[in-house]
Structure formats: C-alpha cells, structure tokens
Amino acid sequence: xxxxxxxxxxxxxxxxxxxxxxxxxxxxxxxxxxxxxxxxxxxxxxxxxxxxxxxxxxxxxxxxxxxxxxxxxxxxxxxxxxxxxxxxxxxxxxxxxxxxxxxxxxxxxxxxxxxxxxxxxxxxxxxxxxxxxxxxxxxxxxxxxxxxxxxxxxxxxxxxxxxxxxxxxxxxxxxxxxxxxxxxxxxxxxxxxxxxxxxxxxxxxxxxxxxxxxxxxxxxxxxxxxxxxxxxxxxxxxxxxxxxxxxxxxxxxxxxxxxxxxxxxxxxxxxxxxxxxxxxxxxxxxxxxxxxxxxxxxxxxxxxxxxxxxxx
Amino acid sequence: xxxxxxxxxxxxxxxxxxxxxxxxxxxxxxxxxxxxxxxxxxxxxxxxxxxxxxxxxxxxxxxxxxxxxxxxxxxxxxxxxxxxxxxxxxxxxxxxxxxxxxxxxxxxxxxxxxxxxxxxxxxxxxxxxxxxxxxxxxxxxxxxxxxxxxxxxxxxxxxxxxxxxxxxxxxxxxxxxxxxxxxxxxxxxxxxxxxxxxxxxxxxxxxxxxxxxxxxxxxxxxxxxxxxxxxxxxxxxxxxxxxxxxxxxxxxxxxxxxxxxxxxxxxxxxxxxxxxxxxxxxxxxxxxxxxxxxxxxxxxxxxxxxxxxxxxxxxxxxxxxxxxxxxxxxxxxxxxxxxxxxxxxxxxxxxxxxxxxxxxxxxxxxxxxxxxxxxxxxxxxxxxxxxxxxxxxxxxxxxxxxxxxxxxxxxxxxxxxxxxxxxxxxxx
Numbered sequence: 113x114x115x116x117x118x119x120x121x122x123x124x125x126x127x128x129x130x131x132x133x134x135x136x137x138x139x140x141x142x143x144x145x146x147x148x149x150x151x152x153x154x155x156x157x158x159x160x161x162x163x164x165x166x167x168x169x170x171x172x173x174x175x176x177x178x179x180x181x182x183x184x185x186x187x188x189x190x191x192x193x194x195x196x197x198x199x200x201x202x203x204x205x206x207x208x209x210x211x212x213x214x215x216x217x218x219x220x221x222x223x224x225x226x227x228x229x230x231x232x233x234x235x236x237x238x239x240x241x242x243x244x245x246x247x248x249x250x251x252x253x254x255x256x257x258x259x260x261x262x263x264x265x266x267x268x269x270x271x272x273x274x275x276x277x278x279x280x281x282x283x284x285x286x287x288x289x290x291x292x293x294x295x296x297x298x299x300x301x302x303x304x305x306x307x308x309x310x311x312x313x314x315x316x317x318x319x320x321x322x323x324x325x326x327x328x329x330x331x332x333x334x335x336x337x338x339x340x341x342x343x344x345x346x347x348x349x350x351x352x353x354x355x356x357x358x359x360x361x362x363x364x365x366x367x368x369x370x371x372x373x374x375x376x377x378x379x380x381x382x383x384x385x386x387x388x389x390x391x392x393x394x395x396x397x398x399x400x401x402x403x404x405x406x407x408x409x410x411x412x413x414x415x416x417x418x419x420x421x422x423x424x
Numbered sequence: 425x426x427x428x429x430x431x432x433x434x435x436x437x438x439x440x441x442x443x444x445x446x447x448x449x450x451x452x453x454x455x456x457x458x459x460x461x462x463x464x465x466x467x468x469x470x471x472x473x474x475x476x477x478x479x480x481x482x483x484x485x486x487x488x489x490x491x492x493x494x495x496x497x498x499x500x501x502x503x504x505x506x507x508x509x510x511x512x513x514x515x516x517x518x519x520x521x522x523x524x525x526x527x528x529x530x531x532x533x534x535x536x537x538x539x540x541x542x543x544x545x546x547x548x549x550x551x552x553x554x555x556x557x558x559x560x561x562x563x564x565x566x567x568x569x570x571x572x573x574x575x576x577x578x579x580x581x582x583x584x585x586x587x588x589x590x591x592x593x594x595x596x597x598x599x600x601x602x603x604x605x606x607x608x609x610x611x612x613x614x615x616x617x618x619x620x621x622x623x624x625x626x627x628x629x630x631x632x633x634x635x636x637x638x639x640x641x642x643x644x645x646x647x648x649x650x651x652x653x654x655x656x657x658x659x660x661x662x663x664x665x666x667x668x669x670x671x672x673x674x675x676x677x678x679x680x681x682x683x684x685x686x687x688x689x690x691x692x693x694x695x696x697x698x699x700x701x702x703x704x705x706x707x708x709x710x711x712x713x714x715x716x717x718x719x720x721x722x723x724x725x726x727x728x729x730x731x732x733x734x735x736x737x738x739x740x741x742x743x744x745x746x747x748x749x750x751x752x753x754x755x756x757x758x759x760x761x762x763x764x765x766x767x768x769x770x771x772x773x774x775x776x777x778x779x780x781x782x783x784x785x786x787x788x789x790x791x792x793x794x795x796x797x798x799x800x801x802x803x804x805x806x807x808x809x810x811x812x813x814x815x816x817x818x819x820x821x822x823x824x825x826x827x828x829x830x831x832x833x834x835x836x837x838x839x840x841x842x843x844x845x846x847x848x849x850x851x852x
Contacts, residue, residue, distance in 0.1 A: 173812075174513035175534025192848075194841075261673050276673035278830050362502070363823065366676040367830040382506050384816035384849070385530075387513075 168392035173385045185392035196393075198368045199376035202282060206372060207349040210286040215341055218293040222300035223330075236298065243294030252358030255288045259359075275359050278369040285370050288355045296341040303337030304330070335416045343408055350401050353378070373397055461493045462747050468496070468522035468734075469504035471682060471704035474768045481761040485754045492747050501680035505815065512536045517739035519748045523568050525732055528560060530812040532567040538738035540566045543749035548757055551774045559732045559809060567737055569752060572700060572770030574733030575803070576630055576718050577795060578602070579702040580694040581687065583712035588612035588693075593716040595798070596726075599631060602719040603663060609693055610668045618694035619686050620669040620829060622660030623678060625821040627696050627718075630728050631656055633804065634721030644811035646846055650839045657828050657835035664829055672829035678822070682708065699795060700733055700770040703788040713788065715795040717802075728799065729806040733770040767792040813849040820845050 143150075168185055170178035189196050221239055225232055245251050258264045259274040274280040307330065315325050331338070353374040356364065364371030364379065371379075373393070381390030468478065475498055482494045497518075499507065505524075511517050517536055531537050540547060540560075549557055549569060560568035578593065585592060590608045597605075609617035621627035629639050638647040663669045670686045677684050682704035686692035690709065695702075696718070705713045718728035736755065738748040755761055762777040766789035772778045785793050824842045827833040833841070 173530075173534075174509060175530055175536065260677075276676060278832070361677070361679050362506075363676075363679075363819075366672065367826040367832050368823070379819075382510055383819055385509060 164391045164394060167388050168395050170388040172387040172391075174387055175385070178388060181388065185389045186396070189389070189392060189396070195368060195371065195376065199364070199371045199373050202364075202369065202371050203350060203352070203373040206282060206286055206352060207346060209283070210289050210352075211342070211345050211349050213286065214290045214293050214345060215296060215338070217290060218297035218341070219300050219338075221293065222297050222304055225297075225301055226304045236301065240294035240298055243292045249354060249358055252288065252355045255284070255355070256359045256361075259284045276366055278367045281360065281366055281369045285352075285355050285359050288359070289349070289352065296345060299337055299341055300334070303334050307333045332417045336418055339408075339412050339416045343405060346404060346408065347401055350397065350404070461491055462744050463493045463495060464520060464744060464748055464751060465518035466494050466496045466520040466751065467504070467508065467518045468498050469501045469680075470498055470768070471701060473703050473707060474498070474700075477765050477768050481755060481764045484758070484760050484764065485751060488754070488758075489747075489750060492750070494751060502819075512739075515741055517741070519739055519742040519744060520751050521737055521739065522571070523735040523737050525559065525735070526810050526815045526818070528568055528735065529562065529809055530815060531737070532562040532565075533812070536740055537567040538740045538742060538745050538748075540569065540738065540749065540752075543738075543745060546746060547749040547753045551757070551776050553773070553775065556732055556773060559806075560735050560737075568735035569737075569756060570732035570734070570773050571736050571756065572733040572767075573730050573773060574699050574770030575730050575796070575799065576626060576728050577697065577699045577702060578694060578716040578718060579687070579697050579699075579705060580714055580716065581705075581709045581712050582714040583710065584613075584693045585609065596717055596724065596802070597719050598722050598724070599634065599659070599719040600722065603659075603668070606663065606668045606694065607666070610666075613693065616664075616667055616670045616674075616686065616692055618669050618692055619678070619696060620660055620664050620671075620675045621696050622657055622664070622669075622828065623675050623822045623825045624696060625818050626698075628653070628656050628821070629807075630718045631721075633727035633729070633807075634719070634725050635727075636721075636725060638807050640807065640810055640814070642808065645850060646843065650836070650843045653839035653842060654836045657825065657839055660825075661828050661835050672826065672831075675829050676826055698733065698770075699792050700768060703768060703792070706788050711787075713791070715791055717795075717799050726799075726803050729803050731806050732773075771796060811850060813846075817846055817849055820849070 167178060169180060169182060171181045171184075172178035225235055225239075228235065242251075256263075256275055260266070261276050265274065274284040311329050311333070312325055315329060320328070351374055352372050356370045356372045356375050357378070360366070360370045360375075362375075362378075362383075364375045374397070377390050377393045377397070380386045380393065466482070468474075470478075478496060478498070482496060486492065486494060498504070501524075504522075505527075508517070508521060508527075512531065512534070523531060547569070549566070552570065556570050556573060557566070560566055560570055580593075582592065588609055590605060590612060593605065606617040625639070632639065632648055632652060635652075637652065641647045660669065664671065664675075670692060674686050674689075674691060682688045682695075682697070682701055685695045685697070687695035688705060688708045695705070699715060702713065702715065718726075720726045720728075736752045738745050738752070742748050755765070756772070757774050757777070759777060759780065762772050762774065762781050763784065765772070766781070766785060768789075771793065772781065782793060821842065824838045824845070827841070828835050828838045
C-alpha cells in the first residue's frame, strides 16, 4: 500500500538538540514562567473544584454555613425532583438536535468554501463572525426579540412567536447555536485543504462520481477532524447556557421546555439558593460528559482513520 | 553574564506575575476611596422613572455631603434579586441596598446586614410608625428601615377602558365582579383584558386573605392547602381559556418589569401590580393610568394590605457604615429628597414629610396618594414577614402556573406539585 504524503509542519532543521544541563536550565526557566499559570490552575480551578465537591454533600444557602447532608442532594435529584429529569430530557434532546445539524452545516459550508477560487478569506471570516458574536448575550437577546411574539419572524410569517411555544422554543434555541457553526467550519476547512488533490484526480480518472469521491475520500480523510469537532461540540452542547438563559429570560420556559441542565443548575444555585444541590448537579454533569466522551472515543476506533496508521 | 541576567529577569517576571495573581484575588477589598472621597455603592430595583428621580435625590445628597460620592446601579426585580444574593454570598454586598420584605429574614439571619442601632446618631427613625419600623427588625435588632408603604392595586388604562363603554370600577369589588368586568372588556375589545393573575403569588395571597387565610402560618409553614390553590388556578385558568386574561405566551414573559406586562406592551387594558411600580406605565401607555382597589372576597373581606414596600439596609462588611447611614437618613428624612422622590417608592414613611409633601404631589404621585386615601382604614393588618424560602417560591409559583396555562397540567396537578415543592423549600 502506498503511503499518502500528508504535508505537515516541516521539522526545524539545523537546530541541534540541547545538551543536558542546558535543557535542565531551560526546563527551570519554563517552570518559572509557567508558575503563575500553575498557581492559577491550583488556586482558581482545583481548589474551587474541591470545594464544590465538598459542597455537593451539604446544604448551603449562601448565607449560613454549609451543613453536611451526605448523599441527600444526589438522592433527591434522582428520585424526588421531576424538574431535574425534565432538564435532563431537554438537554439530551438539544444535544441530539443541535450537534448533528451544526456539524452538517459546518461541513457543507466548508465544502463550498473549499471549491471557491476567490474571496475564500472573506467568506470564511463572514461565516466565522457569528461564532464570535453568538457567544455573547446580545445576539441571544436579539434572537429572542426576533422570535418573540410581536417580533420580526412573527410579523413576517405569523408564527406567533417561537420562543413562547413550549414545542418550538427548544428548536429556536437550537437554531441559534446551529447558526454559530463558524468554529467547526474553519476546522473542517483546514482539514479539507489538507486532503491531497491527487486522490481526487486518481478517483476521477477511475470514474468515481462526486458522491463516491465524497464518501470514499473526503469522509475517511476528514474523519479525525470530524471526530474532533464531534467531541468538542457535544461537550459544548451539554453545557449550553447563554442562549437558553437569554431566550427564556433565565427561566428555562415556557413551561420548562428550555430548562437545560445548566440553566436548572443556575436556578437551584442562584435563584433558590441551594448551592449544595447545584454543586451536586455540576458533578453529575461532569461525570456524564466524561462518560459520553469516553463512549465517543471508544466508537471512534471503528470509523476514524488516521493517515499515520497507514505507515504501520 | 547573560545567564545571570536571564535568571534575574525570570525572578522579576515571577514576582510581577504573583503580584498580578494576588492583587486579582484581593480586588474585593481594595480601598473604595477616590480622591479622598468616600465612595458608597447603592443598588436598587425599579423602573426608569424611579431611576431618574433617585439620581436627582442622590445629586442633592452629594451637594450636601461633598465628601461622599454615591455610585448607583439598578435593574428589574428578578435580576436584582439574583445579583444581590450572589454579591452578598461573596461578601461583596453594596454599601447601601434596597431590600424587599421577603429578603429581610434571610439577609439579616445570614449576617449580611449591619445593625442600624449602631448608627442611631445619624439615622433618625422617630418619625416612622413604630409598627412599620418593626418590620425591618429581627430578634430586637433593626436591620433595615422601610422606605415606603405600598399596597397592591388593579392598574388600568382609563382612556381605553372608557372607550369600551363598560362601566369603570367604582370602589370596592369582589373577585367575581372583577372577573365579570374583565369579561365585558374582553368582549368589547376582542382581546384579553388583563394580565393572567394566576402566575402571581402576590395576587393569590390577596385572594387567599379575602377568604380569611394566609400564605404562611405563624411558624412559617404553608397556610393553605392544595385545594385552595386548585380553586384559584381553576378560576384563572377558566378566564384564560375564555380569552378574558392574557394567553400563556404573554404570561410567561412576565419578569417583574412593567415593560413586559400585557398592559405595558399595549396588549391589555388591565394589570395587577404594586402601586409604586405602576408609575412606570405612564411612560408606556399614557396619562390615563389609574388605580382601583384589589378585589375582595365574596363576603367583602379585603385581602389587600399595606406592606412596607421596600427597605434600605447597609452591608455588614461596609467600610463606611456611618456615611451609608447618612445616605439612608437623607433618602428617608430630607424634605428636598422627599419632594424629588415623591411616591416613586410608594408614600414616604416619615409621617411629617408625608403630610408636608402631600399637597404638592403631582401626576402619578397624586394618583397613588389618592388611591391610598380610598383604601385607608379599610384593610386588614399585614401578615408577618414571609419565611426565608418564600423568595424562591415566588418564582416556583409562576413556573408551576406555566404548566397550567400551557395546558400541560391540570390546576390540581400543578397545585399539588407546588405544595410538594413549597414544603421541601420551607423545610430546608
């Protein structure tokens, strides 16, 4: 089997590996320069995580000292709280709708941009812009105004306002995030440009249709990038907060239809002042995201193709 | 030696970086004086009308005390409530804060509030009705001072109402008379006449009191049953189904601002609200905004009551409690401030000032004053301060009613849901 030459960053030539003491000195310097961030990671990430883990076993209302309740937060969550399960269902529905839609759209646009001869840079920026803006509250608020009853979409199509209909609100929120497909699109585009043109030429000579070229060259060659985007977007989708918060004015409404996990977590923590319960929810989310990612990695073995494996 | 220089600059870099990290952490406690002035943070909730008048009063205060600078910020009630709770928990509560009746218990017992008894020399409270003043006290300590005395009201656009030919409300009415009037209005205008009151815990409380019951018992437990709530929600749900009150799509948008009420959005003629924030409707629907008493029980028992509308308190960890107390004193007891503030936080608590400014009240302030006069002496005593958990239950109440108005649950199912949630909330 011939190995395909995937262009990679050329190794810096002419730089001899440093001698041992020199390397140690350099490592020392590296640690010195890293120390603010190492310190930051400990103080600002690990410590709060430990505190949050502790709080998840307590009842803590922000005002009085936390009191130890053991596993009560967890048992209450799983057995006594119907709204918790509503938030789980809303989140899973959202992940299943938004992630594939977003990736499909990102890939489609990346393909279109790839074959573009002129103005690629412009369109790439133009499509990327919503991702930058979209993370902000303001776009989400505009979205709410547009889809509200009496809003633009209502006036044009007489929809009566999607964000106020329990059956539609989730879709409106999903649409808002799907529209921010810029980040995966840029990554897809970079991946597409890495696929050597000879492959397509060879396939074309053999008489492969565009579709077959896509299915048998583009997708396998792109699979590591596809996998990367899938994992990243899934993790992000599980944590969706800003659009739902803005669109439902922080309530997860109407009728709990956009009560995403993080939104309910926020509600428990900051509206109802049950920080212990909110912490417990956060830990369950962490574990679930970890598990889902692990499953994705497991399945990836059967469909992700790394060019370097061909060398073996 | 170059190596040496590298090391020295490394050390410098680390020191600088550490300084950056540490000073970042201590941001909350940095001195709050600029140019020798004491800077006070004062936060409150309300509408733009209240904002303009508060700023004007603060201007007078800063003129009188040139050494003090006041930084204000305000937002809608829902947002304010969440932000303040977070700030308080982080030990970063603003020096002077506006508080609701429902917050006093939680904030005072949580050690967030300064004991105002220590500022007696600058903060005068002798011209406030003793009973009213006591609503800001807990275990014998004064933690907050009421700033106004307000009551709930049926607020309506009199011009649009008149245009329909339906007789205007005249004095006391019962809930069924209110419902009949709304029904007639809706028939004439062809659209819902009022905000669906089913979502409002406050409206429910008035309805409940009209039947001689209360939201909470004296021990801070629920004072009503699932049956009571089922009857209330059945009543409002019927009105909604008949198109008499706002549809679910509009009701769910309510967030404590007048801008998002159906009346404020020009989609209804009537709203149920507190008297002071109702001033915000003038800018939205015009000068015709008028107030009518809340409906009473069918036997005429009034459910409405005078409530300390909002309080001012000082953060326990404020660095300038004395100056903060001065500001509160000024807002409550200064004649100039009273004139500017008018009834924007409902009628002033200082009785002398209240008499003094009454003849000069203009526009909506006068409407509020006259409204108070019509119900004065007619109402029953206010309930005791709600227990800590109530703050979250207000939101739960609205959310559970969403399930009714979107027809996802029957009034009974939603009521039973609420009772379960409320019991859990009050227990913890």
